[in-house]
Amino acid sequence: NAVQRISYSLHDQVGILATYQRDFAKNLRVTGGAEFRYWHADHPGHFTNLFGKDSINALTYATVDTAGQIKTFQRYIRQGDLDGPTGDIGFPTGWNLAGSKDPTYVTQYRNYLGETPQFTVYAQANYLFEKIGLNLMGSLQYAWYKYKLTENMPSENAISRQLKAAEVSQLGLQKEGPVGSKFYMRSGNKWYEFDLINADRTKGFLQPKIGFNWNATKNFNIFGNFAMVSRMVDLGVYYNQGRLNPDVEDEKSNQFELGFGWLDEIFQAKINGYYMNWDNKSARIQDVTKAGQPGYDRNGFRSELVGTSEHKGIEFEAGLSFDKWLPVKGFALRTSFTYMDNKWSKVLDAVKYINNVRNPFNTSALDADGKTYTLYFDELEGKPVASGPQLITTATLSYENYGFFGSIDMNYFGRDYLLDGGTFLGTEAEFIGVVNNKELYKTVYSDQLPTRFLFDVTAGYNFEFQKLIRGTLTLQLFNVFDKEYFSSSDRFGVIPGMGRTFRANLSIGL
Structure with missing residues (x-):
């Protein structure tokens, strides 16, 4: 029973921003403001191809039967999709949800609505000590958000309740679908009742930041700052594949930076070091033995809070x-150079053990020889965080004059850890020889993606027409030499990067 799925995230948002600025003294400037935004996002998922079949039993749900035992049942599904543009690009207003075409959601495996109103107020002050060239900065921001999640059909991992015959008769069930806060499904002559999630999460964050910039001489300056940052928890941890986790904590971070700079007519340079820690940071984990169980998707993945990660590094430009x-x-x-060292520094006690048994983080981890083993949560401390390249070097030769501009860019990427915990994947193939007219290769395993050099070229022109219309024409060629490389990875393997790509952009304004 092969099926092809497609998932959508159809977003739209509106917002308004107001700012106010005033100089209270010669050397004191205060800026304040407020912003309101509202996001609305539909998340339908359809079975777009049943490969010639009209319907199949392919969607498995858990249920508590009439005897109180947890079992499973399968629901039949049909092929269907949204009405929308034929290509991948389209405005949200160009997409029509299935709606009345699929009132029982029989062509879908998920359908939920996310709504997020957010309100932010902030104040920022700058005070300049002119005689010594010291500028002090401080800001305070309060951000409030409310995330509302409404299910139109149960998640694949929801647990239903099998109805007794008397309940079916009392409810007068004839058709599948949503009724109020419930959703009813039928398999054969049995009926099942699901509770639809209709929940919201409201949080407010107070985020201070202080900093300084001291022009010690005409050309040399020292700068630094400290910030406390918070943001709402990853939706995957909160929604948890349909198993709502309302008590999960939001992410919090303390961030420090200190640096030095030089500036004159022909040369400028800056070097700085930074340190950040992220509390309640989450990661995507997999346990194939729990695929389809509550809290896990059909491939055994789920988003899970891990603990605290530590990020430190040096940046030079x-x-x-x-x-x-x-x-x-x-x-x-x-030119620029960035070196990062990102590691898990602490794992939450709550995830180290489940029922006094070590909690697996990755049940299909590979070692340097390609052998499978289980990596546990308590083994993550001191291990790498997979967060993209942690060694980046760039060099750019640029030109800009008389409205024309262009550049030749070289980018080097290294220390790109494949997976959280520093586990290995096959990244290269080593030629062994030919046996029985067949080429043989040996897989080479690594905990990092192969390093890569990439070259890009940009050219463009800034124009003005009769002092009324201004615009910019930009032509870009990425990966000039069409180099084959890996850009990222997940637990299924490495992911190839973008080949040679040409892009043209024209922007016009009054």
């Missing part, structure tokens, strides 16, 4: 203008 030496003005060279 510099720029050199060639105007002093070249007859043609506008040429410059820019």
Whole structure:
């Protein structure tokens, strides 16, 4: 019973922003403001291809039967999809939900609505000590949000209750579908009742930030800042594949930065170090033995709070203008270097053990020899966080003059850990030889993606027409040499990067 699925996230949002700025003294400037935003997002998921069949029994749900035992049943499904653009790009107003075409949601495996109103107020002040060139900065922000989640049909991992014959008769059930806060399904001559999630989560964050910038000399400056940042928990942890987790904590972070800079007519440079810790950080985990069980998707994945991650690093960037030496003005060279060290520093006690048994983080982890083993939550401490390349070097030769601009960019990426915990995947193939006219290769395993150099080219022109219309034409060629490389990974393996790609962009404004 093969099926092909497609999932949608149809978003729209509105917002309004107001700011106020006033100089209370020669050296004191205060800025305040408020912002309101509202997000609305439909998340339907359809069975778009049953490969020639009209209907099949392919959607499995858990249920508590009339004897109180947990069992499973299968629901028949049909092929269907949204009405919308034929391509991947379309405005939200161009998509029509199945609605009356599928009142029993028999062509769908998920359908929920997320709504998020958010309100933010902030104040920021800057005070300049002119005599010593010291600028002090401080800001305070309060952010309030409410996340409302409404299910139109039960999640694949919801647990139903099998109805007794008397209950079916009393309810007068004839058709499947939603009725109030319940959803009714039928399999054969048995009926099942689900509770639909209709819940909201309201939180408010107070986020302070302080900093300084001291121009010690005409060319040399020192800067630093500290911030406390909070953000709402990952939806996957809260919604939890239909098993709502209302008590989960939001993410919080303390962030420090200190740096030095140099600036003159032809050369500028900046180097800084930073340290951040993230509390209540989550990760995507997999346990294939629990695939389809409450809290896990059909492939055994779920989002789980892990604990605290530690992020520290050094950043350097510099720029050199060639105007002093070249007859043609506008040429410059820019370069940057970033080194990061991101690790799990603490694992929550609540996830280390379940019923006094070690909780597995990855039941299909691979070691350096490609052998499968189980990585447990309590083994994550001190292990890498998979967060993209942790070593990045760039160099750019640019030109900008008389409205024309262009650049040649080189980018190097390294220390790109494949998975949380530093486990391994097959990343390369080593040629062994030919046996029986067949080429043989040996898989090479690594805990990092292979390093990669990529080159891009950009050219463009800023124009103005009769002082009324302004615009920019930009032409870009990415991965100039069409290099084959891996850009990221997940627990299924490595993911290839983008090949040679051309992009043109025209922006016009008054």
